[in-house]
Amino acid sequence: GNSVTQMEGPVTLSEEAFLTINCTYTATGYPSLFWYVQYPGEGLQLLLKATKADDKGSNKGFEATYRKETTSFHLEKGSVQVSDSAVYFCALSPQTGTALIFGKGTTLSVSS
């Protein structure tokens, strides 16, 4: 079946550190891949997405590349800020326009 596996958290970093949150997926066909972010007390916000192999999604300094050969979509940011502290969810849509399947989420805590 379709599933998403994220690295366990929490991830604790100092401001300006490099961030990587690993995400791998299992899916048949060619899913679309997403990263969502959930700030405390708020709903999920779409951070970035990629719809086909080798696509790179980017937003607010975050990047992720759709790697079909390794079935991965790792989230990276070169220099994190305290304001990036949140829960990050990797998700896939098995076919274009179908419901999202989420990973368990990774909590990021950035200290100054």
Place this chain on the structure above:
Amino acid sequence: DAGVTQSPTHLIKTRGQQVTLRCSPISGHKSVSWYQQVLGQGPQFIFQYYEKEERGRGNFPDRFSARQFPNYSSELNVNALLLGDSALYLCASSSGAALDEQYFGPGTRLTVT
């Protein structure tokens, strides 16, 4: 423009009771989806409605039902509540039937005692 709104924010119910959660999509959006997020887990898909018709259903029991109104707002109903129904219920809206660009509301926190 207002985002997706949900009501109530918090709710406490007793086992066996029934609950109704409400969602108003972004103006102009015709699709509403519901997700359940249990503490420490990612959201799980419950329903999608588009143009007042059910377009998709996740692996949830028949105790869960939903509907969409002519103004595209939606209600999620859960009957015979169980302790395991305690969760954050998220509503998401999108402009069309496709779910690529979903915008989430802040959620309703349901606690079943």
